Amino acid sequence: MSPRRPKTRLHSVAVIAFDRISAFHLSVPCLVFGEDRSELGVPAFELRVCATETGKLRTTGGFSIEARHGLGQLARADLVIVPSWRDPNERPPEALLAALRRAHARGTRVVGLCLGAFVLAEAGLLDGRRATTHWHWSAEFARRFPTLQVDSSVLYVDEGDVVTSAGTAAGLDCCLHLLRDAVGAELANRVARRLVVAPHRAGGQAQYIEQALPEAGEDDRMGTTLSWALGQLARPHTLESLAKRAHMSRRTFTRHFRQRTGTSVGPWLAAQRIAFAQRLLETSDHGIERIATEAGFGSALSLRQHFARTLALSPSQYRRQFRG
Numbered sequence: 001m002s003p004r005r006p007k008t009r010l011h012s013v014a015v016i017a018f019d020r021i022s023a024f025h026l027s028v029p030c031l032v033f034g035e036d037r038s039e040l041g042v043p044a045f046e047l048r049v050c051a052t053e054t055g056k057l058r059t060t061g062g063f064s065i066e067a068r069h070g071l072g073q074l075a076r077a078d079l080v081i082v083p084s085w086r087d088p089n090e091r092p093p094e095a096l097l098a099a100l101r102r103a104h105a106r107g108t109r110v111v112g113l114c115l116g117a118f119v120l121a122e123a124g125l126l127d128g129r130r131a132t133t134h135w136h137w138s139a140e141f142a143r144r145f146p147t148l149q150v151d152s153s154v155l156y157v158d159e160g161d162v163v164t165s166a167g168t169a170a171g172l173d174c175c176l177h178l179l180r181d182a183v184g185a186e187l188a189n190r191v192a193r194r195l196v197v198a199p200h201r202a203g204g205q206a207q208y209i210e211q212a213l214p215e216a217g218e219d220d221r222m223g224t225t226l227s228w229a230l231g232q233l234a235r236p237h238t239l240e241s242l243a244k245r246a247h248m249s250r251r252t253f254t255r256h257f258r259q260r261t262g263t264s265v266g267p268w269l270a271a272q273r274i275a276f277a278q279r280l281l282e283t284s285d286h287g288i289e290r291i292a293t294e295a296g297f298g299s300a301l302s303l304r305q306h307f308a309r310t311l312a313l314s315p316s317q318y319r320r321q322f323r324g
Helices: 025-032 071-076 094-105 116-122 135-144 170-183 185-195 221-230 240-244 250-261 265-283 288-294 298-312 315-322
Strands: 012-017 045-051 080-081 109-112 155-158 162-165
Touching: 012 025, 012 109, 025 045, 025 170, 045 071, 045 288, 071 094, 080 116, 080 221, 094 109, 094 162, 109 116, 116 162, 135 221, 155 170, 162 170, 162 298, 170 185, 221 240, 221 250, 221 265, 240 250, 250 265, 265 288, 265 298, 265 315, 288 298, 288 315, 298 315
Parallel strands: 012 045, 012 080, 080 109, 109 162
Antiparallel strands: 155 162
16 A cells, blocks of 8 residues: 555564453454464564563453563564554653564564554654544544544544554454455455454444533523524534524634534534434344435435545445444
């Protein structure tokens, strides 16, 4: 995808472990790169789990692990993966940041899964780059590292020599993508089928972001107006019509609306209509045309266009993936 992608053959993979690590996050790269899948034709990788501290490391699951290798092993790796980080507000140890910088300077491909993107950013490896992280922390990510172009809608971002993934299970999508680069699509698809996951999951993490609904209190004209609009999404709404209902001037309504929602009327309405359509797709048997009408999109074509642009999925794909 990127002309800066390293061309060296992937042989050695180093995975960073630290105290209070999530066992799930650590297991994802180990599952993809550390298992013997020679019967599938997949070459073996030399995988080393490298600890930032000595001794036993606690996990968030209530048990401990002990890694055999330290950060010195990063010098031998073709690929270094930071599978997460324990606290995005905690600066990682300088020894880890320095080891990542040295590995990257040697041409090693460096990956930050989920909150591991914060570690790469702290090391200065994402300056001026496009990157992603867990959607819940994307606003903080953008605030802390203003030189980054944060994309919270995708499952992973491949910048060639640095790669970042969205939250939690998106790390598996990212690792399968890295495996695909190393061994080709056919072998990576075999591994995905063995793991009982999609070889390439449709859509981005935007489909998992919960849309918060505003709460209105007494004498709260803005909140009351927004709650009313949410109950009338099938009707056309404009800035002028909502301001009139709230008994505010256009300018005053715009200012209070942005303070309340963090955005303008058009994008907010589109997001709420998509969220409502998602709920209807999950919980009803309504056809796409009816859902488009009830959600205020007017036509199935408009609904499909909004889903493709926002979720990278069609309504039918979304229904198949999320229908309980």
